[in-house]
Amino acid sequence: MADRQRADARRNYELILAVAAEEVAAHGAAASLEQIARVAGVGSATVRRHFPTRRALLEAVSKERIEALTARAQDLAAKDDSRAALLQWLSELVTYCVKARGFAAVLAYDGAEIGNVHENSCSAAMEEAASPLLHRAVQDGSVTTGVTVTDLITLVVGIVLATEHYPDPAAEAHRLFEIAVTGLSPDSEPTG
Template sequence: MTGRRADARRNYALLLDVAKEAIAEHGPDASLEQMARTAGVGSATLRRHFPTRQALLEAVFREEVETLCARARDLTAHPDTRAALLEWLHAVTAAATTIRGLAVALARERALNADTAGAPCCSVQLTEAGDPLVRRAAGALTPGVTTDDLLTLVTGIALAAEHHPDPAAEAERLLGLAITGVSPQ
């Protein structure tokens, strides 16, 4: 982005801000054309910066995903490997439940298994960040459980809880049930 003209950098930042608001309000299927209009640019400008909806979603959620990845790295030093993994899964579940559109974006990425625009996908980044925690906690997990399995469960839980009167509480309850299945005490 540093090699872009100043107006292109401004358009990118403006489109990203508009997209964050639109996705928070309308979900991940918010109108791309409306986002471009709100930003005061043409849809071609939006497509130049974000060639696909998935590329836009990745940019919108990049900061949160990076925070979750950093949390996973911090937790690898935790002496209780099971507790460290569970703390990270709770953080991922909370983010996927409370940040509108994140769970759908992760589910789509996983279904497409696509790496758009050459940058690591959100789900790929989360899998790579969680792998060390899962490896360290392997003795406390049901044999064969992978980071990908756990992220699929978390994404499903967030999607299942989305329309519940208290999505965060329902997601925590469902995560507790899932944890009992994949890592019984």
């Protein structure tokens, strides 16, 4: 009997997660937990038992994206140009955040004490992935000392959230990211 209950719980979890992924893709971080429960054919209590908070649900939906970004950071760490490697990864983070509605909200530090990203497991994973890239760029003198991965993630999240309602959010987000990276001075160093 216990094995059957575990199998039912596992099946419900997978079903809820699949429905949640579709709802988040359609409605972003504001996807309705009640709608997810309805479409999955389970009660809202079942959804909340598996995902006690909206953030927990969004983090579960974003797990594959986080793993892909982590692997990409490891690949880029081998590049000779440390600044280009860091900026490439950040640009890819912008792309993921724009494409995956709700991902920027998952990375946001709302409710978490600034500097304590471990309150947010997605941001903690991104910090761990990007830290070697940033550390190397700072050591090479191509990124200002004192910049943190938290700063960079906050910058990306802010840009993505500010541009999500533009007609072409990806183009606008990348344009603003480029401005942030190059600065406002005409003689600023290019990103690539």
